[in-house]
Amino acid sequence: MNTVMNNGATVLKSSLLLMWSRYLLVFGGGVVLLAGMFFLNITQGEAGIGIQTLIDAFVAPQDVADHHVIRTLRLPRATMGLLAGAALAAAGTLLQTITRNPLSSTETLGINSGAFLAVNAAAVFFPAAFSSNSLIVAFIGGLAAIALVYAMAGGLTASPVRLTLAGMAVTLAIGAVSGTLQLMYEENTGRLLAWGSGSLEQTNWSGVRFAVPWIFPSALIAVALSRSLDLFELGDEMAQSLGQRVPLVRMTSLLLAVLLAAATVSVVGGIGFIGLIAPHLMRLIGIRRHLPLLISSMIWGAIVLLGADTLARMVADGSDELSAGAVTAIIGGPWMIWLAIRARKGGGHLQRSSDSSTLASRLSGRTPYPVLLMVLAVLFVVIWFLGISLGSLRLHISDILAAMAGGGDELTRNIIFNMRLPRMLVAAVAGAALAASGLLLQGIVKNPLADPSIVGVSAGAGVGALLLLIVLPHIHISWLPAAAFAGAFASAAIVYAVSRRSGMNPAILVLVGVAVSAMGSGIIQMLVIQAKIRASAALSWLAGSTYARTWEELWQLMIWPAVLLPVAWWLCRKLDLLALSDEVPTGLGVNVIRTRIWAGIIGVAIAAAAVATVGTVGFVGLIAPHAARILIGHNHRRLLPATLLIGALLLMTADLVGRLLFSPKEIPSGLVVALLGAPYFIALMRKSVARK
């Protein structure tokens, strides 16, 4: 301490020096690196063009094929990469500042997926209008998505974790709708797949010409706003007292960010993580003021994206393009993990959400617990009966009873016993398993927005399954559940291993889970594109499907919940204590960390078993425990049976609706769950926020 005081002057001087050398590195070095990356990028391609020809194409352009390739294919591609990288980085910087949230970006706040869904929907429903208005469409989609995220997270001042979770829930819901569209209109949107994962491919300058008039002015306004943005970091009140019109600046910045994202999404598709990585890198180097921060972020955002594209093309070796978006997701994941750990050190605390507790206190006690369970059980039987009798053939009650008694005609028996019954039961067990997993994970994370997918289970299972489907297509399909299970466990293990260093801190667990999931979906997208005409099989599995499930699959699935649920029930009491605080249970002799680890392992195992059987079904683990808590309150032992029933009900209903909606075409039940569940979930969150 003393030394520092004594040498104050020297320190100041050397820090000034340090600052200037930093600036030189960031700007000078950045520009040089960007130029190098740009050049490297345009050397790549299928036509096999030498360096000399490349240089000639600029200094002495001729009307030959190679020169045209460089000037009208590779140059626009690299330029688009530069623009997109800069735009996303600028958007990320703006979002991080106005949300005062280090984890904000157009990806984590759902803007990219909202824009993508809008463009996707427009491509299906208004193909003519779509081609000329894709930016407006993307802009509206992005804006709607972020509005939703804010509404769910509880307004403009939501905590980082809450905002990230809300962003993820919205992304999940939007992804489900996009997935439904892609499956239902396989031919119309199949082409959008490659673009959706972020491909920089350009065939002329029109993409650049389209994007520039939006990206340039937006970036300029952002730079012009930089002084106001500096004040923002002091807090709303301070900024207000200094004459800042906080709401205006916030609104403008938000619109700029969405516009920048929409301009890139509508040209190159969804590219994630650039907006997260670039501004952080700059803040890390020590750049605080927004003028240099915005400019340097844009330079380095462009470097990262061009680098990702260069890497993608190196790996792709000529044919079968790998998308830059997939690469940024794969390299962005570890970055986010690291950020999450740092954010913790900076004091990023997790707020305990009381959404459902306020609601719960209003509702619980009104209906006695046994009555509630009875109602759920009756509902279960009703849905079960409907599920047996309805389908593309309607079975009359007398036929069903006859078949149950061992009579009836063969067709009826076959339909009931080999088709409807096993798939309904698989749906019920898988739904219950996912719900139980959600309850356990919400218990340890102490956040009602948690879900099995946040610990990487879904993404990991997807990677495992797709590796089998696409990389080893000649292995028998019955290995699929095993591959998915292995993938789910592996990725959950990564999440745990990383979070363990922080004593299983809930906030870190969530953020690491989100990051690992994002990496997983990057790999999944990459594999789906490689799948070419096998893609539809992969897509339906990823969407989560109870289609044509068999008795064997039911038995395989049953083992896990049968063994683990009693243990879960035993752990429930400790979870009740965990909900209070970390100190109380420790005082009562409960090992907090060990409880979290065990509940986590069981939650992951149950969810992995379900996901291995029915694919990546989201939302059940999110909604079922949430709904149960509203009905029952916070006692975990009372919650568990209700949660199981609600989860089973949800997936069974989804199975039934998916069979009936567009019969004879079937809609994967995972998509139906998301379509049914997302509006409910959003409404619930809005309601609970309004109550606060």
Add this chain to the structure above:
Amino acid sequence: MKTVNDALGVVEIKGVPQRVVALDWVYLEDVLAAGVQPVGAADIEGYKTWVKVKVAIGPDVQDVGARFEPNLEQIAALKPDLIIGVKYRHEKIADQLKAIAPTLIFDPFSPEETQDPYKEMEETFMTIADVLGKKDEGQKMLDNLNGMYTEAKEKLKDNKAGANYVLLQAFSDQNAVTFRIFTDNSLAGFILSKLGMTNAYKSDKLEEFGFSETSVETLTKVQDASLITMIQTDDEVLNNFMKDNPVWKGLTFVKENRIFALGGDTWPFGGPLSAEVFTERVVSVLGK
């Protein structure tokens, strides 16, 4: 009683099946080519868009849902006596299908079959024709087809434009254009070589489905050949994206006007009926 070897093992079929359900377009086409109307088929609407052949699908044929997840109940309700599917889509439900009726599952993309898809097409078609009791008709169909190739080869003999070719499908997604360039180990590649034509495009690796997905740059390497395209009319990739592109305009086959459009409903993954239409269209656009 017949025993048939398919991709998953041995299938026993009693008598001559009368009620066939085809779960993939190529087998639907095979059944039609053998002179039989199926009772059910998957995604009939899609088939009509993408596959133009000379035998029409009857109005009574029932749709049994999507190709990737066909409706099992619907299939069972049709009381079929033969179901035909494809391994990469229907392996997982093979047991359930077999519980309904004897089921043949073919795998045109296995490592062996992908070497010679034409042979696979002939063999699969003949297997299906044989099972349906139409062996003679099937053989006649293939003989006719071979005769057609000989005739077509004769007609194309003096056609310099057709000697070297590149066969292309194209799709656009936003600004990006994806080209599928067909390799020698594609069904279409085999047919064209029977017509005495040479594929100018070679991939570095054995392409599983008989095509590389690539960009316009690749075309600069094969620009001396003629370009044969199969592009959907609602996705006019070449007009929308390539017309003003200097790279495109500079390609030899563009400058010398050697682009031949077969139409988007020419199906390069089909059976003998598709092969017939494909050959006719090649002759009609090239044989001038």
